[in-house]
Amino acid sequence: MSADTKPHEALKNYLLAALTVEDFERVVGKLDLVLFRLGDVLYESGERMENVYFPTTAIISLLYIMQNGATAEIGVVGNDGVVGIALFMGGETMTNRAVIQSAGEAFRMKEKDLKAEFARGGRFQALLLRYTQALMTQISQTAVCNRLHTIEQQFCRWLLLSHDRLNSDKLVMTHDLISNMLGVRREGITLAAKKLAAQHLIENNRGTITVIDRQGLEDAACECYAVVNEEYNRLLGRGISRTFH
Amino acid sequence: MSADTKPHEALKNYLLAALTVEDFERVVGKLDLVLFRLGDVLYESGERMENVYFPTTAIISLLYIMQNGATAEIGVVGNDGVVGIALFMGGETMTNRAVIQSAGEAFRMKEKDLKAEFARGGRFQALLLRYTQALMTQISQTAVCNRLHTIEQQFCRWLLLSHDRLNSDKLVMTHDLISNMLGVRREGITLAAKKLAAQHLIENNRGTITVIDRQGLEDAACECYAVVNEEYNRLLGRGISRTFH
DNA sequence: TACGCTATGTGTGTTATCGCACATAATTGT
DNA sequence: ACAATTATGTGCGATAACACACATAGCGTA
Numbered sequence: 001m002s003a004d005t006k007p008h009e010a011l012k013n014y015l016l017a018a019l020t021v022e023d024f025e026r027v028v029g030k031l032d033l034v035l036f037r038l039g040d041v042l043y044e045s046g047e048r049m050e051n052v053y054f055p056t057t058a059i060i061s062l063l064y065i066m067q068n069g070a071t072a073e074i075g076v077v078g079n080d081g082v083v084g085i086a087l088f089m090g091g092e093t094m095t096n097r098a099v100i101q102s103a104g105e106a107f108r109m110k111e112k113d114l115k116a117e118f119a120r121g122g123r124f125q126a127l128l129l130r131y132t133q134a135l136m137t138q139i140s141q142t143a144v145c146n147r148l149h150t151i152e153q154q155f156c157r158w159l160l161l162s163h164d165r166l167n168s169d170k171l172v173m174t175h176d177l178i179s180n181m182l183g184v185r186r187e188g189i190t191l192a193a194k195k196l197a198a199q200h201l202i203e204n205n206r207g208t209i210t211v212i213d214r215q216g217l218e219d220a221a222c223e224c225y226a227v228v229n230e231e232y233n234r235l236l237g238r239g240i241s242r243t244f245h
Numbered sequence: 246m247s248a249d250t251k252p253h254e255a256l257k258n259y260l261l262a263a264l265t266v267e268d269f270e271r272v273v274g275k276l277d278l279v280l281f282r283l284g285d286v287l288y289e290s291g292e293r294m295e296n297v298y299f300p301t302t303a304i305i306s307l308l309y310i311m312q313n314g315a316t317a318e319i320g321v322v323g324n325d326g327v328v329g330i331a332l333f334m335g336g337e338t339m340t341n342r343a344v345i346q347s348a349g350e351a352f353r354m355k356e357k358d359l360k361a362e363f364a365r366g367g368r369f370q371a372l373l374l375r376y377t378q379a380l381m382t383q384i385s386q387t388a389v390c391n392r393l394h395t396i397e398q399q400f401c402r403w404l405l406l407s408h409d410r411l412n413s414d415k416l417v418m419t420h421d422l423i424s425n426m427l428g429v430r431r432e433g434i435t436l437a438a439k440k441l442a443a444q445h446l447i448e449n450n451r452g453t454i455t456v457i458d459r460q461g462l463e464d465a466a467c468e469c470y471a472v473v474n475e476e477y478n479r480l481l482g483r484g485i486s487r488t489f490h
Numbered sequence: 491t492a493c494g495c496t497a498t499g500t501g502t503g504t505t506a507t508c509g510c511a512c513a514t515a516a517t518t519g520t
Numbered sequence: 521a522c523a524a525t526t527a528t529g530t531g532c533g534a535t536a537a538c539a540c541a542c543a544t545a546g547c548g549t550a
Contacts, residue, residue, distance in 0.1 A: 133336040136384065148311065234336075452546090
């Protein structure tokens with residue numbers, strides 16, 4: 001397999017791609033490719049997980065669901081990371097739901113296999129922990145952004161984080177869905193989208209948002225996006241931002 | 246020392262107290278007691294840390310500082326945890342500032358000693374990782390709370406989290422300081438404090454807030470406090486909430 | 491005891507966002 | 521082609537929080 005001319009699909013996930021050849025060869029045998037559709041749930045709040053997932057083309061949203069049904073996203077995971085950190089962090093469950101925000105593929109690894117790999121204590125463990133710290137930074141910045149910034153700024157941050165994890169400029173996503181992620185009204189997103197479209201930063205069609213001016217979007221966002229992006233670069237040793245695609 | 250009749254001060258920190266006798270005996274030799282005053286900074290954003298701290302009576306706030314000087318707390322650490330997780334998570338630095346919110350003591354451990362202990366991979370490592378997951382839950386809930394709840398509800402959550410980590414009902418803290426933590430205006434806190442005082446949940450004197458009706462405060466808070474508290478109990482195997490004092 | 495500093499209380503007008511209602515437009519199914 | 525469904529656009533009054541201004545009150549100390 002290492003002699004293949006075509007690189008393994010799993011290398012599309014940056015965590016897996018950062019393994020040594022030796023580690024990768026061993027780990028790859030324990031991975032299964034899974035296809036997810038929009039809305040699929042990888043785990044529920046408080047639910048015991050049986051697998052972790054290393055996304056390649058899928059994007060997963062970590063959502064908190066309030067007792068009254070209101071929702072708010074605390075973070076997003078794509079080909080930069082892994083879903084199911086509670087399995088190696090030792091908590092077994094989390095207080096959020098992991099839901100597919102953008103259809104695509106991910107590699108599944110069984111709990112037992114993951115724990116065995118983690119316990120080896122080598123590069124894989126170090127990578128998983130550094131990724132977890134990066135995710136903490138993203139969640140922290142979500143908290144800050146929710147506190148201090150406007151819907152429009154948050155929408156920009158959210159678009160950029162999604163765009164980074166997508167190999168297309170087209171986000172298939174309704175305003176309503178986005179509003180659930182950001183924990184705001186649907187009308188708030190409609191308004192923000194119109195404003196960004198008027199500045200020619202995005203195109204805003206029924207069910208899809210297309211990124212037109214990536215740099216313009218970054219300028220329109222608050223500092224939160226840049227802080228998170230730089231921390232991911234620093235911790236995971238490569239850009240996940242568009243600059244590096 | 247294990248034969249002492251008086252329990253070691255370090256046992257006031259729940260992470261250290263959860264170690265096996267053997268682990269504790271070894272670790273305790275590497276701890277130094279430090280006294281902190283209000284406002285002391287344990288590390289700055291992006292600054293290389295040289296120690297971790299296991300608080301006993303001190304309370305530490307993890308603050309994000311925006312470029313324009315605005316601040317927002319992302320989490321709070323007391324005798325339930327440890328400050329400086331970046332040292333074992335592998336990132337070395339974080340994007341926030343750790344600042345003393347309530348004067349008191351903490352045990353300091355050198356980076357090298359901590360990393361050596363972590364690398365042993367035993368109970369101490371497991372505890373540190375589970376604590377990190379608990380902290381992630383707290384940060385997540387801060388994000389949710391910032392998004393969906395009123396200043397008054399957030400103030401209740403904040404009071405409860407602080408009260409849990411304090412061995413007194415008196416919080417020495419100005420409205421101005423609290424407003425910096427919550428990322429709101431000082432007047433907003435004055436108003437919320439007056440409302441809670443009118444309901445006899447707290448007493449609101451110059452420079453101090455005294456918790457009068459703990460249960461009433463919990464009822465006035467949003468679900469965010471309960472979610473975090475339950476998750477700490479589940480992950481760290483003991484209550485840090487007042488119920489268990 | 492009086493002065494000065496710090497903390498808290500309060501009022502006014504503004505803004506962002508909300509909740510709700512409803513119109514319009516795009517897509518899907520028959 | 522038409523009806524039904526889904527997505528988006530828009531208006532309006534309510535509310536929470538903001539910024540700013542300034543009054544009062546508690547505390548330390550000269």
